[in-house]
Amino acid sequence: DSGVTQTPKHLITATGQRVTLRCSPRSGDLSVYWYQQSLDQGLQFLIQYYNGEERAKGNILERFSAQQFPDLHSELNLSSLELGDSALYFCASSGGGVNNEQFFGPGTRLTVL
């Protein structure tokens, strides 16, 4: 158990809908990262937050947004869902400093029908 929790584990929804994925980092970790794992794109970085502020953006679509709350949990919002958004979404956390290992949550499996 990495100490990072993600809810829900599975999510099935229809095209055009909006969903929210939730992540709670390990106790004391200030940085949260979101990654998407899909068959065609592989594992790719989406976005990072550090202590409530956006730190870095990767290949995140404009239909996707995220935030980190004062209690350090983070949410990834996916809207106007398309079939191609079906993927495993991972959250990872770290202390935020240099040389800090990222600990991954169990992921949320999103299926868009």
Next chain:
Amino acid sequence: AQTVTQSQPEMSVQEAETVTLSCTYDTSENNYYLFWYKQPPSRQMILVIRQEAYKQQNATENRFSVNFQKAAKSFSLKISDSQLGDTAMYFCAFMKETSGSRLTFGEGTQLTVNP
């Protein structure tokens, strides 16, 4: 931008034998970190081993060791005494040496350990 390449989509090995997974990367950075992550059928991402680029000595973790060739930008993973529980997808990953950097992953190698 950094890129990570794993040229072996699938590999198999007999239980108790040794297998080596390959990884190459491209970067203009001088200081960085390299990782191997394991993803078993449960889909959990598990850190196997890490290597700091400034260290010449290859990292080892029990049955897992790496061969880090900085000039060649090569980072292979050797698994000794393979066990059935080693069956998983293995990802090579790169991270710049700056605070809170993202991980850049390779395509992955599916390793199957046969009894």
